[in-house]
Amino acid sequence: MMTRQKQFEKYLADPTHRIYPVVDFDSTTDRLCPLDFTSNNIELNMQILSSTETFGDWVSAKLADSGCRYGIGGYDEHRTIYSRSTHFDTDLEPRRLHLGVDIWGPAGNPVYNFMDAEVHSFKNNDHFGDYGGTIILKYQMDELVVYGLYGHLSLASLDGLSVGKAIAGGTAFAVFGAPAENGNWPPHLHFQLIFDLQGRTGDYPGVCQFSQKATWLYNGADPNLVLQHTFNSTDVNRD
Template sequence: MNKHQQLEQYIARHPKSVGKVVFFDASRHNLLPLDFTSANAELTPGIISSTQHFSEWVFKKLKENKCKYGIGGYFEHRTLYSGSALFNTTAETRNLHLGVDIWGDAETTVYNPIAGKVHSFKDNNNKGDYGPTIILEHDLDGLKLYSLYGHLSYESLMGLHVGMPMKLGEPVGHFGDAAENGNWPPHLHFQLMFDMEGLEGDYPGACRPSEKEHYQQNIADPDLILRFPASNII
């Protein structure tokens, strides 16, 4: 049994041990899938290159569709990274997105979905990077799992220390605004890893296509934890 299967079995055996990442009321909230691939002709270079215009586009889509959050991105081939020096350090662009993004209002509260402890944290303050980032460590009946929360507010890092216990449902932090979250529209990058590979406070949120097989082994599907109802995704 591989680690992905172990995680699925743990969740099946302990459904009450997994909680929310963001507040979501299925009786009145909907979710909008957001496409950042080349198939989305609405996202012009002019929109993507401007944080203000990009933010306006995201929140206009949410308002038009009466959705609380925009979601998506797990192993999505993202063409919007093509103009960023952060993702173009070699001839092969890091354009496969490894987590799920939840797009919503700045200051949205982020919650710990599984009891654990603080593994590491860091302000990755390059343009286009995560900005304030927190990584939690979870022990699931012997299976080690790490959860990453990127694009948080500066305040989210205050008072943390490595090894600090984090209860199920405890606030982790809040969505940061563009001035502090790496120059992005407000959102959360949520990602799951089985191995941190020696890194602290950071882990790649995108990979090169040639690296896909490696990361598919180490990156778990965030939807296993998020568990948003399919009926609320429009």
């Protein structure tokens, strides 16, 4: 029997299924800057991370210095940056493994739906370090159901939504939120794909305990497989 991951990959590989860009990007002029939030990045210390404004200035400087429109990265990344918030602490082991891809850019940047979907749920997850404005869309890929979680959105992005509302592929349906409404992060989009929401609405963990990595990754798909229709791998600036 084909696994859900293989079903997902097969669906995306079918050229009759159109996959739309998630953000505006012109591959002839725009560039991407990979951002590393693991312990390997010794430049990003707690003095920077302790202030959302300072952290945001650091991200903005990285994009400006590299001439890039967006920063990107994070899937299956063991990150140190979550130590800035108790939201990711647990009694046994802190949550540090990132389950989505982050696209870093300015507040107000539009977010597009990558294919036809309906609204599953939405919520303002307003703890420090959480998602802030969050929308979960439900995608039907032949027999496979996949949920797309879009986090760190503006609160205005939630206006006018209702469960079951249809959102066509290619439609701009949300924007990056400012820190005051996106969980106190520098503006960015958290994009995550999930097979089973396990009864949750408007929320699903985007960071897990490293010891449970295999379980959490098994219940999701690599968002880069969708984002390759937005960005080409050759666009990433690795200088």
